Amino acid sequence: xxxxxxxxxxxxxxxxxxxxxxxxxxxxxxxxxxxxxxxxxxxxxxxxxxxxxxxxxxxxxxxxxxxxxxxxxxxxxxxxxxxxxxxxxxxxxxxxxxxxxxxxxxxxxxxxxxxxxxxxxxxxxxxxxxxxxxxxxxxxxxxxxxxxxxxxxxxxxxxxxxxxxxxxxxxxxxxxxxxxxxxxxxxxxxxxxxxxxxxxxxxxxxxxxxxxxxxxxxxxxxxxxxxxxxxxxxxxxxxxxxxxxxxxxxxxxxxxxxxxxxxxxxxxxxxxxxxxxxxxxxxxxxxxxxxxxxxx
Amino acid sequence: xxxxxxxxxxxxxxxxxxxxxxxxxxxxxxxxxxxxxxxxxxxxxxxxxxxxxxxxxxxxxxxxxxxxxxxxxxxxxxxxxxxxxxxxxxxxxxxxxxxxxxxxxxxxxxxxxxxxxxxxxxxxxxxxxxxxxxxxxxxxxxxxxxxxxxxxxxxxxxxxxxxxxxxxxxxxxxxxxxxxxxxxxxxxxxxxxxxxxxxxxxxxxxxxxxxxxxxxxxxxxxxxxxxxxxxxxxxxxxxxxxxxxxxxxxxxxxxxxxxxxxxxxxxxxxxxxxxxxxxxxxxxxxx
Numbered sequence: 001x002x003x004x005x006x007x008x009x010x011x012x013x014x015x016x017x018x019x020x021x022x023x024x025x026x027x028x029x030x031x032x033x034x035x036x037x038x039x040x041x042x043x044x045x046x047x048x049x050x051x052x053x054x055x056x057x058x059x060x061x062x063x064x065x066x067x068x069x070x071x072x073x074x075x076x077x078x079x080x081x082x083x084x085x086x087x088x089x090x091x092x093x094x095x096x097x098x099x100x101x102x103x104x105x106x107x108x109x110x111x112x113x114x115x116x117x118x119x120x121x122x123x124x125x126x127x128x129x130x131x132x133x134x135x136x137x138x139x140x141x142x143x144x145x146x147x148x149x150x151x152x153x154x155x156x157x158x159x160x161x162x163x164x165x166x167x168x169x170x171x172x173x174x175x176x177x178x179x180x181x182x183x184x185x186x187x188x189x190x191x192x193x194x195x196x197x198x199x200x201x202x203x204x205x206x207x208x209x210x211x212x213x214x215x216x217x218x219x220x221x222x223x224x225x226x227x228x229x230x231x232x233x234x235x236x237x238x239x240x241x242x243x244x245x246x247x248x249x250x251x252x253x254x255x256x257x258x259x260x261x262x263x264x265x266x267x268x269x270x271x272x273x274x275x276x277x278x279x280x281x282x283x284x285x286x287x288x289x290x291x292x293x294x295x296x
Numbered sequence: 297x298x299x300x301x302x303x304x305x306x307x308x309x310x311x312x313x314x315x316x317x318x319x320x321x322x323x324x325x326x327x328x329x330x331x332x333x334x335x336x337x338x339x340x341x342x343x344x345x346x347x348x349x350x351x352x353x354x355x356x357x358x359x360x361x362x363x364x365x366x367x368x369x370x371x372x373x374x375x376x377x378x379x380x381x382x383x384x385x386x387x388x389x390x391x392x393x394x395x396x397x398x399x400x401x402x403x404x405x406x407x408x409x410x411x412x413x414x415x416x417x418x419x420x421x422x423x424x425x426x427x428x429x430x431x432x433x434x435x436x437x438x439x440x441x442x443x444x445x446x447x448x449x450x451x452x453x454x455x456x457x458x459x460x461x462x463x464x465x466x467x468x469x470x471x472x473x474x475x476x477x478x479x480x481x482x483x484x485x486x487x488x489x490x491x492x493x494x495x496x497x498x499x500x501x502x503x504x505x506x507x508x509x510x511x512x513x514x515x516x517x518x519x520x521x522x523x524x525x526x527x528x529x530x531x532x533x534x535x536x537x538x539x540x541x542x543x544x545x546x547x548x549x550x551x552x553x554x555x556x557x558x559x560x561x562x563x564x565x566x567x568x569x570x571x572x573x574x575x576x577x578x579x580x581x582x583x
Contacts, residue, residue, distance in 0.1 A: 057464065159370075
């Protein structure tokens, strides 16, 4: 007897069945008259991320081996106790800001112990651009907003996630005579996390940086620069792109003439590195994603 | 990652243990002894885990593909309105192409009957299609992608660096040791007044040749292995260093090295002996 052959049906994973018939209608929003789902619909990753895979498969192990320091947490030197500015027992100072004498000692905090939980990782990429013409005419900021939207694909509460703020408008804080006033829009910024962060990083290192003629790498500060400065201990790597680089992004390149002008941008790679030497460790991580560095 | 941590901890334990035994021995003796009483110095060797990182993306599982398709569909249903009028000139070819592609994507997500039929004449439709086809041809669309399976995979060419593009592969050497064929990582002994990572670099060159661009990741070993030694001979310690190959290929040097192979973790297990495997297992990546 021949065994009965069960026909294997190749089921598509991207097709879905017919939507269920709506029997009970959803509540409608009074203002927009749109149906309101009774659950908060949130979307998550919708495609595999190549650079994220690269981080978890290769970079993370390497970074731990490179930054690992063999030390015993018990024998680690305790930080010197510094007197607080005000007497902590005084009821007047209770719940008030009471910093140590001589400042917060930010630049002197040692790096935390290297554990599997705090291996270097990229947390956010923050992009911002200033549009000077927006001070005289607000509508000039529109081109920059659209450019960043095209570059990052971020929109306000995109994918139903309330923490995604999309492209934000930066407003002036101070009044500087002849230049800026408080509340005036002067620029736009966007914070990227997760999938959109890795997508942007991939576009940057594969399409933009190799095609920039006069870019040889992010210039490192001179070796004599301070290791205690706030930037050196913050774990953020920053650099800027000139306006000419905007046309090299494929998302913008396709219809460059739709934008009133080209915008340059500042890019900050925010990592979880803290303590002494944090910026150098952050550079190690970022160079693992093929951002070149250059010492003058 | 987890394996790295385990080994960091294991390495630390080793060091602590060594320190404590030395301390207790000194305390027990409590007096100066002749040098001849001390046990012989351990024989220290360094080995290199030479790794070729994945060169292809991982293939998502069936579940992952279904998940991504589902999330993409919700995202498409919920997205904020797209400002066509800013990004495209009205009636331009780019806009037509975008609308056509968008319709295709929507039908894929929501079913073939989704969306209103466009009411354009047959000639107009044909003209648009012809214009879009020429545009696509000019931009070189529709080129075939390279296959994800390399010929070295189908030929079982274990020496090729192009094999198993989705996995981490490691260099293993086949050597003749006391009359037996043994598969192991490239290794060598530490010379006097030499640092461990320097020895690792030198030993890799002496066994695998200099036609290879490699980079040792850190100066710290990622693991340690203690082989069993016969009674009376000094204790042996092998420190492992992780390295990446950037270019070139291994060319075995010397007579003891008979063959080499680039292997995934599972293939390494099938070639090395049991004790060695239990020592190195956690230093290799599962991906």
